[in-house]
Amino acid sequence: xxxxxxxxxxxxxxxxxxxxxxxxxxxxxxxxxxxxxxxxxxxxxxxxxxxxxxxxxxxxxxxxxxxxxxxxxxxxxxxxxxxxxxxxxxxxxxxxxxxxxxxxxxxxxxxxxxxxxxxxxxxxxxxxxxxxxxxxxxxxxxxxxxxxxxxxxxxxxxxxxxxxxxxxxxxxxxxxxxxxxxxxxxxxxxxxxxxxxxxxxxxxxxxxxxxxxxxxxxxxxxxxxxxxxxxxxxxxxxxxxxxxxxxxxxxxxxxxxxxxxxxxxxxxxxxxxxxxxxxxxxxxxxxxxxxxxxxxxxxxxxxxxxxxxxxxxxxxxxxxxxxxxxxxxxxxxxxxxxxxxxxxxxxxxxxxxxxxxxxxxxxxxxxxxxxxxxxxxxx
Amino acid sequence: xxxxxxxxxxxxxxxxxxxxxxxxxxxxxxxxxxxxxxxxxxxxxxxxxxxxxxxxxxxxxxxxxxxxxxxxxxxxxxxxxxxxxxxxxxxxxxxxxxxxxxxxxxxxxxxxxxxxxxxxxxxxxxxxxxxxxxxxxxxxxxxxxxxxxxxxxxxxxxxxxxxxxxxxxxxxxxxxxxxxx
Numbered sequence: 001x002x003x004x005x006x007x008x009x010x011x012x013x014x015x016x017x018x019x020x021x022x023x024x025x026x027x028x029x030x031x032x033x034x035x036x037x038x039x040x041x042x043x044x045x046x047x048x049x050x051x052x053x054x055x056x057x058x059x060x061x062x063x064x065x066x067x068x069x070x071x072x073x074x075x076x077x078x079x080x081x082x083x084x085x086x087x088x089x090x091x092x093x094x095x096x097x098x099x100x101x102x103x104x105x106x107x108x109x110x111x112x113x114x115x116x117x118x119x120x121x122x123x124x125x126x127x128x129x130x131x132x133x134x135x136x137x138x139x140x141x142x143x144x145x146x147x148x149x150x151x152x153x154x155x156x157x158x159x160x161x162x163x164x165x166x167x168x169x170x171x172x173x174x175x176x177x178x179x180x181x182x183x184x185x186x187x188x189x190x191x192x193x194x195x196x197x198x199x200x201x202x203x204x205x206x207x208x209x210x211x212x213x214x215x216x217x218x219x220x221x222x223x224x225x226x227x228x229x230x231x232x233x234x235x236x237x238x239x240x241x242x243x244x245x246x247x248x249x250x251x252x253x254x255x256x257x258x259x260x261x262x263x264x265x266x267x268x269x270x271x272x273x274x275x276x277x278x279x280x281x282x283x284x285x286x287x288x289x290x291x292x293x294x295x296x297x298x299x300x301x302x303x304x305x306x307x308x309x310x311x312x313x314x315x316x317x318x319x320x321x322x323x324x325x326x327x328x329x330x331x332x333x334x335x336x337x338x339x340x341x342x343x344x345x346x347x348x349x350x351x352x353x354x355x356x357x358x359x360x361x362x363x364x365x366x367x368x369x370x371x372x373x374x375x376x377x378x379x
Numbered sequence: 380x381x382x383x384x385x386x387x388x389x390x391x392x393x394x395x396x397x398x399x400x401x402x403x404x405x406x407x408x409x410x411x412x413x414x415x416x417x418x419x420x421x422x423x424x425x426x427x428x429x430x431x432x433x434x435x436x437x438x439x440x441x442x443x444x445x446x447x448x449x450x451x452x453x454x455x456x457x458x459x460x461x462x463x464x465x466x467x468x469x470x471x472x473x474x475x476x477x478x479x480x481x482x483x484x485x486x487x488x489x490x491x492x493x494x495x496x497x498x499x500x501x502x503x504x505x506x507x508x509x510x511x512x513x514x515x516x517x518x519x520x521x522x523x524x525x526x527x528x529x530x531x532x533x534x535x536x537x538x539x540x541x542x543x544x545x546x547x548x549x550x551x552x553x554x555x556x557x558x559x560x
């Protein structure tokens with residue numbers, strides 16, 4: 001439970017429903033979709049000028065529970081190390097908001113939500129969504145909270161894509177932006193790993209064309225997808241440090257049970273994931289990530305030409321899933337448009353996971369960056 | 380204003396505070412970036428040798444190369460780029476022909492270690508070793524116009540035989556305008 005004064009303490013998830021027919025949300029695919037519920041949490045207090053709001057954007061498997069503890073829970077939110085009194089996103093100064101993305105499975109409308117027309121879960125009747133659709137939905141929530149301008153938008157990986165989408169689509173409504181370990185467009189290698197994950201789910205006989213709700217879930221497929229994912233989040237330096245070639249203590253008699261610790265770890269991660277994540281959400285969200293290409297219809301020279309926000313780009317040296325060269329592209333785009341930007345490449349061995357683990361470096365960068373932004377904007 | 384090889388950002392922060400200029404820096408060292416960010420500066424962690432191609436012509440009023448030109452792989456390329464993106468380029472250099480350095484080589488037979496050249500041969504970041512005369516000749520050859528120059532020893536201007544007495548040289552440069560173009 002909330003043990004120290006650096007925690008936001010016990011928090012509750014809130015819900016906002018909008019886009020009720022006939023006012024459905026227009027999606028990038030051309031479809032209109034609604035109603036939509038977004039699950040969100042807030043930490044800290046919105047000031048009188050409504051100028052201290054920070055929007056945190058989560059990665060593929062994240063949710064709205066970014067900080068603090070849910071009643072009776074042992075584990076804090078996914079970015080608790082960064083959000084709280086005195087932390088990088090200081091809740092004594094800032095009003096921090098985090099929402100579960102459209103298409104998610106932890107409170108926001110996604111393929112596992114009940115379709116009001118059929119009274120059954122959407123399954124594959126759920127429309128294809130994009131990163132832009134996620135961001136558009138979030139702005140409906142920001143409007144609902146009565147906030148005209150965000151002090152910053154921040155997130156890593158898929159969260160970083162949402163940050164970039166905000167820089168492109170809502171340049172007048174953000175004072176600053178912090179894209180971390182992310183890319184302007186998904187690369188073939190990144191798409192390839194996502195496709196392996198999707199194929200694992202589709203190959204699970206329980207998947208049943210996405211219509212598995214109410215009976216056996218495609219747990220094995222989703223678990224394998226998560227295992228592949230976890231390999232790409234680590235690095236060739238962090239894995240030997242973490243596992244070496246150490247063998248597991250409790251060996252099973254079956255010939256092909258895991259021998260090495262790394263095998264046991266991946267299975268454990270996979271098995272845990274299926275308890276909290278929906279296989280169809282995994283399919284829809286990875287498709288949205290793979291489709292992400294901010295340079296579609298524009299160029300690196302022009303993509304941020306309307307942006308006046310200050311930008312902090314962070315990458316990690318050992319991240320081979322979102323290599324630093326992809327962050328260099330973001331920096332280039334900022335320079336072309338004379339955006340006031342800063343770039344730091346943190347020397348980390350953790351691989352892509354570093355954005356969740358390199359707390360000290362990120363805290364230093366983000367804390368000072370936000371202080372400068374607040375000063376510039378006379379907050 | 381753009382500072383190439385801005386280090387911990389001391390100069391930039393000073394310029395921003397005193398002259399209210401808009402400035403940004405580039406440095407390859409991660410720790411330098413942390414210090415710059417703590418000073419509220421906008422900086423890029425980047426190898427200067429990778430160039431400045433994203434910036435449009437004459438975008439900056441001043442580009443600064445403070446004690447970094449001798450550490451850059453392709454000084455002529457960077458100076459060409461710096462005078463393209465900046466209206467003026469300010470270069471400061473350690474003078475490798477300063478008399479203390481000459482004496483160390485000539486009489487002691489040792490690679491010079493002096494106040495402005497504090498490194499041993501095995502840990503120096505300097506990859507080019509040049510004197511004031513070398514640099515002036517280089518500017519003529521590469522068509523950089525020297526608008527002003529200042530030679531310094533112990534924080535005082537050196538008027539006589541700068542190539543012998545000055546430890547540091549500072550130049551204000553611009554791109555050579557060829558008449559009729």
